[in-house]
Amino acid sequence: MSDVSTTHEHTRTSSPAGGSPEDLHPGQLEDIVQLICPDGARTASPGFDPWVADVTDEDLLGLYEDMIVVRRIDTEATALQRQGELALWAPLLGQEAAQIGSGRALRSDDFVFSSYREHGVAYTRGARFGDLLSFWRGTTASGWDPYSIGMATPAVIIGAQTLHATGYALGCKHDGVDSVAVAYFGDGATSQGDVNEAMVFAASFQAPVIFFCQNNQWAISEPVGLQAQRHISDRAPGFGIPSMRVDGNDVLAVLAATRIALDRARRGGGPTFIEAVTYRMGPHTTSDDPKRYRPTGELDEWAAKDPITRLGRLLEGRGVLTEDVATRVQQKADAVAYEMRAACVALERHPDPLTVFDQVYSGPHSGLERQKSQYAAYLASLDGAQS
Amino acid sequence: MTEMTLGAALNSGLRRALADDDKVVLLGEDIGKLGGVFRVTDKLQEEFGPRRVIDTPLAEAGIIGTAVGLAYRGYRPVCEIQFDGFIYPGFDQIVAQVAKLHYRTRGAVKMPITIRVPFGGGIGAVEHHSESPEAYFAHTAGLRVISCSNPQDAHSMIREAIACDDPVLFFEPKRRYWLKGEVSDDADGLPMGNARVLTEGSDVTLVAYGPLVPTALDAAAAAAEDGTSIEVIDLRSLSPIDFAPIEASVRKTGRLVITHEAAQSGGIGAELAAAITERCFFWLEAAPARVTGFDTPYPPAALEDAFLPDLDRLLDAVDRVMGRRNSLTGWKASA
Numbered sequence: 001m002s003d004v005s006t007t008h009e010h011t012r013t014s015s016p017a018g019g020s021p022e023d024l025h026p027g028q029l030e031d032i033v034q035l036i037c038p039d040g041a042r043t044a045s046p047g048f049d050p051w052v053a054d055v056t057d058e059d060l061l062g063l064y065e066d067m068i069v070v071r072r073i074d075t076e077a078t079a080l081q082r083q084g085e086l087a088l089w090a091p092l093l094g095q096e097a098a099q100i101g102s103g104r105a106l107r108s109d110d111f112v113f114s115s116y117r118e119h120g121v122a123y124t125r126g127a128r129f130g131d132l133l134s135f136w137r138g139t140t141a142s143g144w145d146p147y148s149i150g151m152a153t154p155a156v157i158i159g160a161q162t163l164h165a166t167g168y169a170l171g172c173k174h175d176g177v178d179s180v181a182v183a184y185f186g187d188g189a190t191s192q193g194d195v196n197e198a199m200v201f202a203a204s205f206q207a208p209v210i211f212f213c214q215n216n217q218w219a220i221s222e223p224v225g226l227q228a229q230r231h232i233s234d235r236a237p238g239f240g241i242p243s244m245r246v247d248g249n250d251v252l253a254v255l256a257a258t259r260i261a262l263d264r265a266r267r268g269g270g271p272t273f274i275e276a277v278t279y280r281m282g283p284h285t286t287s288d289d290p291k292r293y294r295p296t297g298e299l300d301e302w303a304a305k306d307p308i309t310r311l312g313r314l315l316e317g318r319g320v321l322t323e324d325v326a327t328r329v330q331q332k333a334d335a336v337a338y339e340m341r342a343a344c345v346a347l348e349r350h351p352d353p354l355t356v357f358d359q360v361y362s363g364p365h366s367g368l369e370r371q372k373s374q375y376a377a378y379l380a381s382l383d384g385a386q387s
Numbered sequence: 388m389t390e391m392t393l394g395a396a397l398n399s400g401l402r403r404a405l406a407d408d409d410k411v412v413l414l415g416e417d418i419g420k421l422g423g424v425f426r427v428t429d430k431l432q433e434e435f436g437p438r439r440v441i442d443t444p445l446a447e448a449g450i451i452g453t454a455v456g457l458a459y460r461g462y463r464p465v466c467e468i469q470f471d472g473f474i475y476p477g478f479d480q481i482v483a484q485v486a487k488l489h490y491r492t493r494g495a496v497k498m499p500i501t502i503r504v505p506f507g508g509g510i511g512a513v514e515h516h517s518e519s520p521e522a523y524f525a526h527t528a529g530l531r532v533i534s535c536s537n538p539q540d541a542h543s544m545i546r547e548a549i550a551c552d553d554p555v556l557f558f559e560p561k562r563r564y565w566l567k568g569e570v571s572d573d574a575d576g577l578p579m580g581n582a583r584v585l586t587e588g589s590d591v592t593l594v595a596y597g598p599l600v601p602t603a604l605d606a607a608a609a610a611a612e613d614g615t616s617i618e619v620i621d622l623r624s625l626s627p628i629d630f631a632p633i634e635a636s637v638r639k640t641g642r643l644v645i646t647h648e649a650a651q652s653g654g655i656g657a658e659l660a661a662a663i664t665e666r667c668f669f670w671l672e673a674a675p676a677r678v679t680g681f682d683t684p685y686p687p688a689a690l691e692d693a694f695l696p697d698l699d700r701l702l703d704a705v706d707r708v709m710g711r712r713n714s715l716t717g718w719k720a721s722a
Contacts, residue, residue, distance in 0.1 A: 194479075363552065
């Protein structure tokens with residue numbers, strides 16, 4: 001194809017650790033981008049600071065509130081599952097910064113292709129609360145209209161959505177618009193063929209797509225070491241895709257990295273890979289029991305690096321997060337949870353049986369219509385038998 | 388009216404689709420400069436450019452998954468799977484994504500994707516180049532599955548498939564790519580979902596699709612010489628199946644023979660036999676008979692004549708449903 005330009009870029013975006021990463025064995029690299037330390041201190045990073053120079057304390061407070069709210073959504077949804085209102089829930093606990101920092105970097109005309117744990121991203125896209133839960137309640141095949149919020153409904157097949165993002169991005173490029181597609185996936189997904197094929201296609205076509213990997217250390221019970229012998233971010237340069245490895249529990253670092261990738265894509269620079277190093281503090285889903293596989297002490301270790309706590313410390317230190325503000329934020333989160341619970345229980349649990357046939361095809365399908373009419377007759381016969 | 392081969396008719400249909408709608412894009416391996424290994428996309432990249440006719444990296448899941456994203460963006464992708472046996476790496480994207488996205492999104496997202504699959508044997512090829520995987524897809528909700536058997540249908544049906552808002556698996560009878568026939572833009576207008584009665588007959592209904600339609604016509608001609616009248620029906624659509632003309636035919640003939648190259652068990656023939664038995668039980672004079680490939684892997688080329696249904700096996704099945712001596716009863720007069 002004449003319009004394919006292949007990048008041979010193997011450079012890493014400059015790291016705050018400085019030095020020359022190329023001198024090191026990739027497996028030994030610890031060049032993770034971090035702008036806010038776990039103790040709340042703001043660290044300087046010449047490569048990344050300019051990308052968040054416009055972020056005011058008020059903006060940071062907004063990100064803080066977002067994280068509090070989505071953690072509250074997560075807590076409420078878990079409770080709804082325990083109370084029998086949801087069939088299942090995949091908690092995002094611990095991944096708030098990775099999702100809010102990236103989600104808030106996007107424009108409304110960008111398009112997200114996510115996995116099933118990105119409730120925080122869906123919140124930033126403006127998903128309605130009932131739409132966050134209907135899939136998990138088992139009342140609909142998925143939540144929202146993708147075009148209404150610029151986000152595809154979650155892919156459950158691991159990694160499948162990365163190809164969809166690549167195709168969408170190719171479409172954006174051909175349409176001559178500067179919208180960007182963002183694929184969210186986990187560390188486990190990086191072993192899938194689809195994800196690797198997506199990187200090949202994206203690189204060959206220089207598609208404006210961001211591969212946003214939340215490395216939360218676990219794929220159900222399998223540790224990331226089973227998926228990757230080196231940093232996941234080290235793979236992308238082999239595909240001709242520049243990559244960044246950021247502290248996924250640092251909302252500001254995630255925001256900066258996502259902005260860099262977005263800018264690159266909008267300017268025709270093609271795909272970028274971001275590995276957001278974070279931790280799944282909860283179970284894989286409400287059906288999982290991490291006590292069977294999680295090493296003792298690991299949860300405590302990561303709790304000390306909690307994404308919300310560290311931003312809270314920074315904002316407290318700056319006098320922005322006062323007790324009053326904290327109370328207001330918590331009240332907002334509680335109000336969201338209350339509203340979401342009401343939306344959840346209002347979702348119809350017993351839809352008309354005949355709707356099982358709806359929307360399989362966009363037009364008539366004679367075989368399906370026959371099954372539907374026969375089933376309708378069967379249902380009608382039961383009504384007759386009861387009366 | 389122009390006389391052309393089935394392959395050229397597909398090419399002209401694709402050209403028309405590309406010209407009629409700038410959202411139509413072709414994706415596949417070697418479809419650009421080479422024009423596809425069967426030349427079905429010959430010169431289309433030259434005419435419409437590399438953004439409309441896209442040579443892709445060699446990954447079938449990648450081709451289909453990228454097409455899904457393009458469809459999300461409002462495009463109408465036409466994917467070429469180079470050979471039938473190469474479709475399996477793309478199977479997940481087809482059955483778990485392409486087929487289900489309209490249902491999953493409650494109609495919000497349409498998947499107007501056409502997946503072209505040269506299929507079937509008879510060309511002396513090596514492994515993976517002669518398979519008939521259509522039943523997997525006919526079994527999958529959300530897909531439409533069709534197959535053409537002549538140049539006019541090839542031209543008309545590919546255009547209709549591309550214009551369809553649902554995903555369509557389009558099975559091309561690769562050993563018939565060189566079959567010639569008249570092609571016109573004003574075909575008879577029979578929708579791609581409909582079966583077509585090719586020859587009227589009164590004794591046996593013989594249903595075929597794709598590469599075995601010419602074989603079925605040959606069988607009908609040979610049977611006519613022996614005084615047996617066969618009604619040949621080109622199924623054309625495998626999902627949905629257009630049962631009305633088959634029902635009408637069987638109510639007339641009382642006998643049904645079904646043929647396909649694909650393995651017998653769980654195949655299209657099984658579905659047809661079951662459905663026609665349900666619908667026409669009291670009209671049947673004999674149990675429906677299937678003449679199919681065997682439940683084996685597609686064999687090496689030296690054995691493919693043994694595997695593929697042919698004229699003699701079709702006539703044997705005709706004898707069976709006619710209650711005559713046949714290979715199962717033995718040929719001796721006393722049998």
